[in-house]
Amino acid sequence: MSNAKYNNTSRRDFLKIAGATGAAASAFAIGGCAMGPSGTGPRVVVVGGGFGGATAARYVKKFGPDFRVTLIEPQTSYVTCPFSNAYLGGIVDLNTITHGYSGLSKIGVHVVHDMVTGLDGAAGTVTLSSGKVVEYDRLIVSPGIDFKWNMDGYDEAASMLVPHAYKAGSQTVLLKKQLEAMDDGGTVIIAPPGNPFRCPPGPYERASMIAFYLKNHKPRSKVLILDRKDKFSKQGAFTEGWKRRYGNMIEWVPAKDVGIISSVDAGARSISTEMDTHKADVLNFIPNQKAGKVAHAMGLTGGGDWCPVDQITFESSVVPGVHVIGDAAVIKGMPKSGNAANSQAKVCAWAVVQLLSGATEVEPAVTSNTCYSLVSDDYGIHVSVIWKGTAEGYKKTSGGVAPANMDDAFRKAEAGYAHGWYANISHDIWG
Amino acid sequence: MKKALLTTALGVAVLFTTPALAGSGGATPSAENLNGALLASGCVVCHGQGGDSQGHIPSIDGLNKFQMVNALMEFKSGARKGTIMPRIAPGYTDAQIEAIASEIAGN
Known part of the structure; x- marks a missing residue:
């Protein structure tokens, strides 16, 4: 085991970062x-x-x-x-x-x-x-x-026009303002990052929550997900939930059909691939990480x-x-x-x-992860895993995604639990 | 310098034994981790500090150890229905469930 290196007197690890004397x-x-x-x-x-x-x-x-x-x-x-x-x-x-x-x-x-x-x-x-x-x-x-800036022509300046909103704060506020300013009938494009990235269900919960906003305020609009992957987290549970709450409002396109993204034009709010150019009314581009x-x-x-x-x-x-x-x-x-x-x-x-x-x-520890995603205000889905630690990594001992085809009461209970999870974990962390 | 600092730190460490550490059974690796404080720290993210939940998720601070072990064993066996607990409980050994219940409910 590679801990307790108290006697390590080697200076190989001596680090001095430029600017800090x-x-x-x-x-x-x-x-x-x-x-x-x-x-x-x-x-x-x-x-x-x-x-x-x-x-x-x-x-x-x-x-x-x-x-x-x-x-x-x-x-x-x-x-x-x-x-x-x-x-x-x-x-x-x-x-x-x-x-x-x-x-x-x-x-x-x-x-x-x-x-x-x-x-x-x-x-x-x-x-x-x-x-x-x-x-x-x-x-x-x-x-x-x-973020890995400057791939796909997307840099920090571009994020002021086309928010990634994948570090919460001013970016999230910017994306919300753009959604509010959009006309009914518009298209919101979400471009999730390639693996590995923070919060695997995040972009798909985002599609859900944007659809929830649009359904209430701009019902002729559409959410198009142009993915850099051919599958995603909680895919079955999200897909079922989207159908049940939003009909065809959300369309997910896998990487194999999107093609390789070659550029993002922040001014035009468009994404170009090797095959096509997709023009959005609101574009949420999430860079690789x-x-x-x-x-x-x-x-x-x-x-x-x-x-x-x-x-x-x-x-x-x-x-x-x-x-x-x-x-x-x-x-x-x-x-x-x-x-x-x-x-x-x-x-x-x-x-x-x-x-x-x-x-x-x-x-080695036994530890866990519980993640709720909101499909709608009354529709939550979980994924939960228990792991046993080993020197090679974490081995799952139980867990899984919310089961398919459960009734509305089950989904509504899980939406409530999502809020409960947030309240309790926030309290556990920040007090 | 590092060596000197650590000697000081360890010297101080000898002077206090935290309650949490006292129950850890030392640092010898074993087949299953029975550290109640660490195991139960996963429960609070949903059920709240000490099992006192804010919001929709049921509080578990009113359960005694027997009730808690019983509920977890029922979730584990599938006898008790739920949304997420039937997914979580089978991940723990019986001894770990006992350790979790002791930590949250007391002995």
Whole structure:
């Protein structure tokens, strides 16, 4: 097992990121943060305040109450991707899916709103954009995703005209405004990313929620999904639900019939393939993905797109003492989902507390993922999996997708449970 | 430097044993993980902290250990119907179900 590398004195992993100079940084005081983390125990620093990071901070404190936990997150509030589609559908407001960090401060986590610019794995420090240097005994990084810009002619500037809305916040608001401005009878095109990507059912729940909005407000309109895959998550359950609630309003075209997307014209809101050009009234192009920017800046991807990790402790295969969780990490058998990140964070928090309390080995965990998607306001579908951890990845012990041909009462119950899941998991993470 | 830091950290660690760790049975790998705190941490995402659910999903904080084991074993065997629990319960061994119930309901 590749954990507990306390005696590793190698300097191979010594990393200095351009722009972060130790000498300059050490001259800075802890600006504006007189209070540190509560406790007198080992220092765990968590980078990223989303589903993975915020959960990790909370659960290190839960499993090791005397541990000193610092969470570093640039934003003062976090808008979740889960339920951002329900916002597009008009089912929840933005406030419902926005969370602050006071709940973590209350339990003694030191929350620092700053950006990590550098990692020194040998010294056990991270450097922040303010110049501050933070020491850790173990570091947990949950960087989320970044996009592979400039493929298909889609870049950050294009996303201001053609939103991806796959990091929730201003992009989600932009997409909703475009839907509201569209005339009845228009066509909304969604172009889901190729594998692997965050939240496999996400683009298809989005199609559902956009159709829900259109059915209520612009019923002559259409949703066209031009996919880069030939199958998708919960496909049978979505397809059944679409038929039952929206008739033929949603059309899904598999990659084999779409062809290879050659370009996106943001000004014209069109997508060109090797076969055709598709013109949209609202275009939602979701680019292909890789680990979040900070993971690359910290040297945790080992030159690849994602972060390789030990499958039991999620300790980085590249930099010892650093653990990577969530969408950015390669955790075999698990999807890149908010609930999976929450589960990984708990497993990781447990491992980190044990390792910093003298353990040399960590027991593989049994863990889970539950994901609800809304097809309509009264129609929910689940997928749930229980896994047993092994050194090679996560082996399913049970689970599955919501069964086919269930009655409306069953689907309505699951729509209610979707809201319940959101309320409870948000509370579990941000308080 | 790293070595020195960790020595300090471990030195501190010896001074406290968290309640959660006290029940972990050490770090020896075994065939099945019976860590109740970690196993039950998966339940709260739907059923709420301590089983106190906000919203539509049933709360489970009113169940005693016997009732909870019974419900989970019935979901596991298929005797009890549900939307999602019949998918989830079979993923756990009987001993893990016992550990989960102990964690949430107490002994």
